Amino acid sequence: MAENQVEMIIKVTDVYKKIGNSQILKEINFSIGKGEIVGLVGPNGAGKSTLMKILAGLWAPKPKGECYILGCDVTKEKERIEVLRRASFFIETPALYSKLSGYDNIELYSKLKYGSTFNVKDEINRLAPFFELENNMLKRKAKAYSLGTKQKVGLLQMFIGNPEVLILDEPFNGLDPTVTIKVKELLKTRWRENNITVLISSHILSDIEELCSRIIFIKNGSIILDKNKEELLKSNTVVIFHFTEKEHVDLACRLIKEKLPHVSVETQFNNSIKIHNISSYEDIFNLLQNEGIKVRDIEEQRMSLVDFYKQLYLQ
Numbered sequence: 496m497a498e499n500q501v502e503m504i505i506k507v508t509d510v511y512k513k514i515g516n517s518q519i520l521k522e523i524n525f526s527i528g529k530g531e532i533v534g535l536v537g538p539n540g541a542g543k544s545t546l547m548k549i550l551a552g553l554w555a556p557k558p559k560g561e562c563y564i565l566g567c568d569v570t571k572e573k574e575r576i577e578v579l580r581r582a583s584f585f586i587e588t589p590a591l592y593s594k595l596s597g598y599d600n601i602e603l604y605s606k607l608k609y610g611s612t613f614n615v616k617d618e619i620n621r622l623a624p625f626f627e628l629e630n631n632m633l634k635r636k637a638k639a640y641s642l643g644t645k646q647k648v649g650l651l652q653m654f655i656g657n658p659e660v661l662i663l664d665e666p667f668n669g670l671d672p673t674v675t676i677k678v679k680e681l682l683k684t685r686w687r688e689n690n691i692t693v694l695i696s697s698h699i700l701s702d703i704e705e706l707c708s709r710i711i712f713i714k715n716g717s718i719i720l721d722k723n724k725e726e727l728l729k730s731n732t733v734v735i736f737h738f739t740e741k742e743h744v745d746l747a748c749r750l751i752k753e754k755l756p757h758v759s760v761e762t763q764f765n766n767s768i769k770i771h772n773i774s775s776y777e778d779i780f781n782l783l784q785n786e787g788i789k790v791r792d793i794e795e796q797r798m799s800l801v802d803f804y805k806q807l808y809l810q
């Protein structure tokens with residue numbers, strides 16, 4: 496491979512998925528290079544979990560499509576076994592054996608994946624603090640676990656044995672903020688030290704914005720945008736107008752919508768409005784001044800992923 500050529504770790508080609516008469520995925524194409532952390536976002540029912548199940552080899556693409564991870568075809572059983580050894584898949588709520596303790600669940604998972612001689616104990620001791628999992632909790636049977644604890648144990652398993660690839664579907668569901676912060680730090684450390692490749696889906700856009708260098712947006716089973724995060728957010732700014740009087744908020748919104756229909760405007764809580772899609776805010780300032788609306792302050796901000804998502808999906 497040439498030096499400047501990035502090794503493709505995940506390659507999805509022309510994937511379709513039909514269940515019954517419903518076309519769940521259409522013409523899905525993307526590649527993920529080594530060391531990329533890619534976010535997959537989209538509304539409920541867009542097809543994110545379906546795509547991840549296909550990548551995990553749990554579902555076959557139908558009527559057509561190809562998925563390769565680490566050069567292995569996930570639809571071929573022998574090659575899929577190689578993928579399952581080198582990659583970790585966190586798909587939906589983790590299935591733990593309820594009669595086994597958390598510790599024994601992790602041990603069973605690890606030995607099935609890496610063989611009976613694998614040293615699980617050291618790995619668990621190293622990883623447990625990131626998940627705030629105390630020893631006495633890990634010794635309890637999984638049937639006594641809360642949803643969040645099951646999530647923590649299931650997610651801890653994903654990091655056992657330094658996998659090269661992580662495919663994570665809604666990994667932060669049900670985790671408290673402390674654990675979420677620690678797990679994100681763990682992901683970043685693994686990325687820095689081992690150059691792991693990650694595909695992560697989440698509705699928590701601030702987590703995607705923090706972690707991912709590239710974002711794939713999906714809607715009704717199709718990719719509608721696949722772009723580098725910095726390029727996506729750097730090129731767009733939002734402007735916040737702060738008013739001295741609360742009554743002026745609605746008035747300003749109505750006025751902007753009427754006179755400048757191409758501008759997107761939304762009200763904020765603190766006597767202010769947020770405006771997207773403008774190259775200069777002078778026109779708006781003049782419009783408001785002419786109507787006697789008193790502007791206390793104007794603030795320019797970099798667009799957040801939430802702002803971008805609103806533009807892409809809600810307008």
Ligand SMILES: Nc1ncnc2c1ncn2[C@@H]1O[C@H](COP(=O)(O)OP(=O)(O)OP(=O)(O)O)[C@@H](O)[C@H]1O
Nearest residue numbers: 514517519537538539540541542543544545546698
């Ligand atoms: N087993 C199934 N049988 C029939 N339809 C299904 C099945 N699983 C998913 N679907 C449908 O496929 C579509 C995509 O579902 P999927 O779970 O992939 O979406 P998602 O983007 O992960 O949504 P969410 O954000 O709600 O998790 C939905 O319309 C869903 O109803």
